[in-house]
Amino acid sequence: MRGNVIVGQSGGPTSVINSSLVGVYKTAKDRGAGKVYGMLHGIKGLLDGQYVDLSEHIKTDLDIDLLKRTPSSFLGSCRYKLPEICDNRDVYDQIFAKLKELNIEAFFYIGGNDSMDTIKKLSDYAILINSDIKFMGVPKTIDNDLATTDHTPGYGSAAKYIAAVTKEIIRDGLVYDYPTITIIEIMGRNAGWLTAAAALSKTEDCEGVDMIFLPEVPFDIDFFMNKVKELSKVKSSIVIAISEGIKVADGRYVFELADHVEFTDAFGHKQLSGSAKFLANKIGAELGVKTRAIELSTLQRCAAHMTSRVDITEAFQVGGAAVKAAFEGETGKVIVLDRVSDDPYICVTSSQDVHKIANIEKKVPLEWITKDNTYVSDELIHYIKPLIQAELSPVMVDGLPRHLRLNL
Amino acid sequence: MRGNVIVGQSGGPTSVINSSLVGVYKTAKDRGAGKVYGMLHGIKGLLDGQYVDLSEHIKTDLDIDLLKRTPSSFLGSCRYKLPEICDNRDVYDQIFAKLKELNIEAFFYIGGNDSMDTIKKLSDYAILINSDIKFMGVPKTIDNDLATTDHTPGYGSAAKYIAAVTKEIIRDGLVYDYPTITIIEIMGRNAGWLTAAAALSKTEDCEGVDMIFLPEVPFDIDFFMNKVKELSKVKSSIVIAISEGIKVADGRYVFELADHVEFTDAFGHKQLSGSAKFLANKIGAELGVKTRAIELSTLQRCAAHMTSRVDITEAFQVGGAAVKAAFEGETGKVIVLDRVSDDPYICVTSSQDVHKIANIEKKVPLEWITKDNTYVSDELIHYIKPLIQAELSPVMVDGLPRHLRLNL
Numbered sequence: 001m002r003g004n005v006i007v008g009q010s011g012g013p014t015s016v017i018n019s020s021l022v023g024v025y026k027t028a029k030d031r032g033a034g035k036v037y038g039m040l041h042g043i044k045g046l047l048d049g050q051y052v053d054l055s056e057h058i059k060t061d062l063d064i065d066l067l068k069r070t071p072s073s074f075l076g077s078c079r080y081k082l083p084e085i086c087d088n089r090d091v092y093d094q095i096f097a098k099l100k101e102l103n104i105e106a107f108f109y110i111g112g113n114d115s116m117d118t119i120k121k122l123s124d125y126a127i128l129i130n131s132d133i134k135f136m137g138v139p140k141t142i143d144n145d146l147a148t149t150d151h152t153p154g155y156g157s158a159a160k161y162i163a164a165v166t167k168e169i170i171r172d173g174l175v176y177d178y179p180t181i182t183i184i185e186i187m188g189r190n191a192g193w194l195t196a197a198a199a200l201s202k203t204e205d206c207e208g209v210d211m212i213f214l215p216e217v218p219f220d221i222d223f224f225m226n227k228v229k230e231l232s233k234v235k236s237s238i239v240i241a242i243s244e245g246i247k248v249a250d251g252r253y254v255f256e257l258a259d260h261v262e263f264t265d266a267f268g269h270k271q272l273s274g275s276a277k278f279l280a281n282k283i284g285a286e287l288g289v290k291t292r293a294i295e296l297s298t299l300q301r302c303a304a305h306m307t308s309r310v311d312i313t314e315a316f317q318v319g320g321a322a323v324k325a326a327f328e329g330e331t332g333k334v335i336v337l338d339r340v341s342d343d344p345y346i347c348v349t350s351s352q353d354v355h356k357i358a359n360i361e362k363k364v365p366l367e368w369i370t371k372d373n374t375y376v377s378d379e380l381i382h383y384i385k386p387l388i389q390a391e392l393s394p395v396m397v398d399g400l401p402r403h404l405r406l407n408l
Numbered sequence: 409m410r411g412n413v414i415v416g417q418s419g420g421p422t423s424v425i426n427s428s429l430v431g432v433y434k435t436a437k438d439r440g441a442g443k444v445y446g447m448l449h450g451i452k453g454l455l456d457g458q459y460v461d462l463s464e465h466i467k468t469d470l471d472i473d474l475l476k477r478t479p480s481s482f483l484g485s486c487r488y489k490l491p492e493i494c495d496n497r498d499v500y501d502q503i504f505a506k507l508k509e510l511n512i513e514a515f516f517y518i519g520g521n522d523s524m525d526t527i528k529k530l531s532d533y534a535i536l537i538n539s540d541i542k543f544m545g546v547p548k549t550i551d552n553d554l555a556t557t558d559h560t561p562g563y564g565s566a567a568k569y570i571a572a573v574t575k576e577i578i579r580d581g582l583v584y585d586y587p588t589i590t591i592i593e594i595m596g597r598n599a600g601w602l603t604a605a606a607a608l609s610k611t612e613d614c615e616g617v618d619m620i621f622l623p624e625v626p627f628d629i630d631f632f633m634n635k636v637k638e639l640s641k642v643k644s645s646i647v648i649a650i651s652e653g654i655k656v657a658d659g660r661y662v663f664e665l666a667d668h669v670e671f672t673d674a675f676g677h678k679q680l681s682g683s684a685k686f687l688a689n690k691i692g693a694e695l696g697v698k699t700r701a702i703e704l705s706t707l708q709r710c711a712a713h714m715t716s717r718v719d720i721t722e723a724f725q726v727g728g729a730a731v732k733a734a735f736e737g738e739t740g741k742v743i744v745l746d747r748v749s750d751d752p753y754i755c756v757t758s759s760q761d762v763h764k765i766a767n768i769e770k771k772v773p774l775e776w777i778t779k780d781n782t783y784v785s786d787e788l789i790h791y792i793k794p795l796i797q798a799e800l801s802p803v804m805v806d807g808l809p810r811h812l813r814l815n816l
Binding site for chain 2: 391
């Protein structure tokens, strides 16, 4: 007879992170798990004794379908990095005591790089203390920056949202009979995967964005301004996609070039936004044309009303595959997606040693950026396109998408 | 036998402005019009001889359905105000010469306040020169600020988008285990209709926004900060909706209170944005909590992937009703929406003298704002709710919403 399992969510949310939660929950139940616990606010909540029995919150098939369509982490999230084992064994002993108390057989953690680090440390500690609890990582991040996986669940839906609204913004910019230049600022501190998705806006019915700037290569502001000037001689409506993380050669973020800018938050952290506004203002001042700066902002990671069915399905699959692997005895692993074929698109799951994944940031390969650094290659577009396909329509109630809320 | 008709679009675009265009086109064709011309970039394009025969661009029933789902003005827009007749008759003579040359029987203009002013002046001039061309206004504006109509086509879809993404943003803000305060900045320079739609985010599955600030009443910054401080004692995740147009008692916009702010564009026009950022920074500095400022930006008027079917249908109806009225001999009129019943929601069209509508800005009635100016009344919520109902699913091609593009 199977024991209980526990699952947590960590890091920044995505539109499909709950589909992975459903994948863990349903597969664990179907494969005979006792209770399926959910940690509230990840490992930090577990340490504080905060967890729920998921069966009390996911009661019907409708709940499951609503949860797949609910953005943001159903169980809450945290940004908590476990200490090195050699520095503080107490916290590990606390966690394992909790897990023993709950009769946990397998522990699943849905998250990005930091969360995979948690799985690495917990599975290492299990070896150290000879515990047979299984620890499995379930990847998610809109940033698509995890190593060894073809892509990460969450990325496809964010890419679809970015491409769809970019099409709408381009159409909006075309209406006037005077020149307009629009700069769209897209998430991605170090990796340009999300910004690259703006390239998908080029379709039979849309001219697409004119330039794309990724954080993988230095941003040359004079070159940029010259390009804009050239373009504005031949085009009335110009739309440019930039990553929030673009930096000039000396390492400063572009928004740091502004004369007056409050770029630290209450904690003194740099706030990564404002580069679009800075560039729009500069273009407006130098070219005397109407400019707009649009930050796609938080909606990139929570616009569950515009998700990719491929992404939602894969998010579910990685959750389910993690349970299957754990129940078959694997531990210290992360479920990854392996692309078998581009056309037709076929992707399967496999498990990888977490040590190969944690703390490695996968960036856009430089050969997928055009030589003058102003656009992305066809290879990159072909890579993204299958990930945005098909839809899972929202369940609309009284005119609005319905979500499943955790009621405590 | 009927003559030809001409239709133009003017002012800021909406998600459903092309549904009105389809309403004019289809009804004119069905009622025996000869050619249906489309002015490019409104009256300004007509003056420059820029127009198309719409039959060459709307060829199939699929085109019609795609056009209903295409955001932004298919024919292009302009911001052009006709001179007073007494100041410059030349421009009127030019326009009427063009219309005669094209054998125009009726002229339709889809737009907001400025566009209704155009209809007023042209129909006045027709009387003056004894022309029997009919001039009809077809209202559109996301701002919902036109007089005598229950609401304007375009508003319902913008309200639905705002409510839907506000729900998603609220859900996103709830995931962390530390306090966050989010300020959402919503369009509306003088009228708070759009910002009020954030109230619809309060549903069975969502706690809704905590406060709403409209431009109809002065914004008291000390009162605001105290309210936020009070709220933060009892709530971890706070979401506040503000209008971009909120002003303090002395008449300055809130974003003008910032020490350093570039609030004029290349033309010296005040750029109406930054109030959310200013307030988020202030809260962050004074309360030491994590804050976020989110500008919903251009997507409020072009997010055709999230439209209200009620709105799309009504947009079509006002276009059709304008043609019917013109063909029955009316001129100098605007088609308005009259709400017959709230529950069940029933709305019909009628025509109103354009002199009663043009250049009047309808604001949110003060009795629909709560006494402390921090929320809206149930009456206002009941007023908006029917307008966001039901959907017209996008036609998805290769993972993205398909639009109809005007190919010249």
